[in-house]
Amino acid sequence: MRVMAQLAMVMNLDKCIGCHTCSVTCKQAWTNRTGVEYVWFNNVETRPGQGYPRRYEDQETWRGGWTLNRRGRLALKGGGRFKKLLTIFSNPKLPAIDDYYEPWTYDYEQLTNAPLQEHTPVARPKSLLSGKDMKISWSANWDDDLAGAPDHGDKDVLLKGIADKVRFEFEQTFMFYLPRICEHCLNPSCAASCPSGAIYKREEDGIVLVDQDRCRGWRMCVSGCPYKKVYFNHRTGKAEKCTFCFPRVEVGIPTVCSETCVGRLRYIGLMLYDADAVLAAASTANEHDLYEAQRRVFLDPNDPAVAAEAERAGIPRDWVEAARRSPVYALINTYKVALPLHPEYRTMPMVWYIPPLSPVVDVVRDTGHDAEDRGNLFAAIEALRIPVDYLAQLFTAGDPAPVDAVLRRLAAMRSYMRDVNLGRDPDERIASAVG
Ligand code: SF4
Ligand code: SF4
Structure with missing residues (x-):
């Protein structure tokens, strides 16, 4: 057993009202700069929906000829030698700016000086389809118009909404909000994919960061992260990502998204885990067993043997004490009401959801x-x-x-x-x- 400490988060989805305060305050704190206008380290997706960048869950599309091996590294699958050679010299498919939605600048003057209008102003809907098929509007932080309604393929029926069939189907609609940040994974494929070794996982608390001096802008991390939570700064030519607000947590203040969350749904806590067991858990053969395998990697901080190993590993006693009080440990391991997002990606994500x-x-x-x-x-x-x-x-x-x-x-x-x-x-x- 090799005990390590990791900061983690649990979000209670029943409490999210989709107000986007977390996204906006995170943006103001971290990405309100040239080069990262399109970037939302924290975004809140409407589900069912396409996500951000759109269709990021369609792993086959984004990886091209590449796949993730059990160590979280990008590896080539199938094809002859020539195809492999070609693929080596091409980065797997990267999301384009359209997949992130165009950035916009808020004109605060409009808040006080705008003339009276007939309708409430909204962000311009961006349709992915045109003409008769125009029915999906989407952006990084909203995807609301059809929610879970079955797709009729007929806009007129949708708009009139008078047929019994339509009424029946709209009774079955559902939606909810899914806030997302970087997962600060135990087995981070962004780090494993970086040819420059610029992405690293902090030994003391597991926060995954990009060393800006070492980054050479390969963008393999963007391809390698299945959650698409690394972004390219087109001004600096370097990768950037959520930092779990490390300058704040180092002085005992929660992340910006947690502190400003209107629904008070984000729980932050320290977890102790067995670093020797991570790769074996990530390699669990049956995908259905992955979340449980990850749960078993977490160690019980009340176990005296774990506390003794933690001390031998140099983890401060008050950190072990913090792990004992951790709401994250309680929600994941004691009450068993939290689950990881897409455990089948095998990166061992550390943001779990109720x-x-x-x-x-x-x-x-x-x-x-x-x-x-x-x-x-x-x-x-x-x-x-x-x-x-x-x-x-x-x-x-x-x-x-x-x-x-x-x-x-x-x-x-x-x-x-x-x-x-x-x-x-x-x-x-x-x-x-x-x-
Ligand atoms: Fe890296 Fe992506 Fe995991 Fe974040 S979510 S640690 S960027 S692999
Ligand atoms: Fe949801 Fe909280 Fe973000 Fe509002 S601030 S969208 S309630 S996670």
């Missing part, structure tokens, strides 16, 4: 009660608004069982707390579901 329970439509409509009412609790889980399969494709490589277990626990916790707050004896079935 999946959204969201309103439970059927129950609300039929009875006027919501999922927190104990009479409805277990029926409610069967009538979730956001399909479990959709969440599973984000958080567990498509395995619905662990997502279902988390949602049941969340609903049970809410119901339990409602009983407690109302002075009722908690229902036994609910208490056992809370665990």
